[in-house]
Amino acid sequence: MQNIFILVFILVLSSCSKTTKSANQTDRKIEQNYDVEVPVFSSDSAYSFVQKQVDFGPRVPNTKEHAACAEFLAEKLAQFGAEVTVQKADVRAFDGTILKAKNIIGSYNTDNETRILLFAHWDTRPWADYDANPDNHNTPILGANDGGSGVGVLLEAARQFGLKKPEVGIDIIFFDAEDYGAPDNFANQNTADSWCLGSQYWARNKHIPNYRAKYGILLDMVGASNAKFYREQISDYYAKYVVDKVWDKAAKLGFSNYFINQPGKTITDDHLYINQLAGIPSIDIIHQELHSETGFGSFWHTVNDTMDGIDKNTLNAVGTTLLHVVYNEK
C-alpha cells in the first residue's frame, strides 16, 4: 500500500516537471524563431539530389552531361514551384575556349521586393589537377562535393519553399563555369578572374535589370564529413552582419562544430563578384582546411571527390541552418 503512494507521488512529480519543461521549450522556440515554424530539412532528400547530379558524370561546360544536368536542375526548380529563368551566356575561358554557360535561376514570391539570394555553382572542374597521381591531372572530376553538395542543399531548400513559402522573396541561382579557372601551371598572366565566369556574367547582366537583394549566401563544398566552415574573409569584409547572423543561428541549433566562429582565409569564389560587381552583400559558406597545402579538403580537385565523401550530417547542418535563417526573415 505504502508503495503505491510512493509510486503515485513520483508520477505526479515527474508529470509536473514535464509540464514546466515543455513550457520552457516553447518559450525558447518562440524566442529563437520569432514564432515562425521552420520546415524540417531532409538530408536524405538533399543527398539524393547530389547523387542525381553525380550520376550524370562530370558536368563540364560544352559536354552532353553538362547539358543533361542543366535540364534536370531547371525541371526540378519548376517542379518545386519556382519561376525558372535559364540565362545563357557565352563566356571566354582563360585559354580562349568559349563556354556555352547557363545560369539556372529559381524565384519565389517574385512580387516581394525584400529578397534573399541563395547560390552555388553547378559545373564541375574539367581537370583533377590536384590529384596525387599526375596521370589523373587531365581527368574531369565528379564534383560530388565541389559543385554537387551546394546545389543538392539548395534543391532541398527549394522543395521546402514549394511546400511552404517563406515571407521574403527568394532567388536561387545555380551559377555555371565557376570551376574552369586557370591551372597553377598556366604560363600566361592575368588569370585572377578566370574563375567564376557564370557569376561574373550574371553580375554584369542580371536576369532582371534593376535586381536587388538584401543579401546573398553562397554554399561551396558543404558535404564532407566534419566539414569546418570558418568566417571567410571576403564575407566578413562585405557582409559581416550576415556572417554573424548565420553563425549565431548555427550555434543556437547546435552546429558550432561545423560553423567555427573564427576567421578563415580569403577565397576567390562566386560571392566575390556578387559583392564587387552586383553590390549585394554576400557570404560564402565554404569548407576550409586551414593547415592543408591547398587550403581545402584532400578531395579538392581530385578524382576522389565522389559520393563516398558526402555525409548527410553535414548537409543537414548547413541546410537546417539555412532554412532557419531564411524563414526568420521578414
Ligand code: AHN
Ligand atoms: C580558387 O581556387 C581561386 N578558388 C576556389 C574556388 C573554388 C573552386 N571553389 C570550388 N572550386
Ligand code: ZN
Ligand atoms: Zn572547384
